[in-house]
Amino acid sequence: MLARTYGLVRFEKLNIKNMTRSAKGTVEQPGRRVRQKAGLNRVILAQGWGLPRQRTRDKAPGRVEDVPAPYTSLRCSACGWIEKKSRKSQADFVCVSCGFTCNADENAANNVAAGQGGIPRPRRSAGAGGVTAATGRSSAREPQPTWVGIPLF
Known part of the structure; x- marks a missing residue:
């Protein structure tokens, strides 16, 4: 249905392999909540999170895009x-x-x-190797145009 209906299909690029890694740890540093993590991994893999993206890519080659998560x-x-x-x-x-x-x-x-x-763009440097102080707002906002009084037609 996605391949027939839309000209471009975007999926969030999730690294499912890393998300379902084991929580066992090592002998020196054993993992915590290993049973819960194993259950979560089982559910994620049983749902087949990557399958819709793979099938859509096969049916609509060149029209599937990944968006960084x-x-x-x-x-x-x-x-x-x-x-x-x-x-x-x-x-x-x-x-x-x-x-x-x-x-x-x-x-x-x-x-x-x-x-x-x-990832949002890094803050602009304040000159000679320094950086501007972080504010309460994110630096990822696009710059806004300045209006100079020229009418747009």
Whole structure:
């Protein structure tokens, strides 16, 4: 259905192999909550998280895109701000910048659909090797155009 309906399909690039690694640890440092992790791994692998992406890629070659997973659930889909405090709970997202309110999973899905994800840009340096002090807001916001009074037609 995805291959027939959409010209471009985006998936969040999850590293499932690393997500399902064992928690056993070593003899010197044994793992914690190994049984719970083993159960979680079993459920993830049984669901086949990578299968829809693989099947869609096979049926729609060249029209499947991966979106980097970091910050997709922390980025506001309305204004683009990335802020950890915007994620109020597992289910609630309230942007601290613009006040946009949404279900957290719905917000992340909107970011993946728009191709928004990945690591935010680093802060600009303050000259001779220094860096600007971190502010309460994220540095990932796109620069806004300055208006100079020239009318747009």
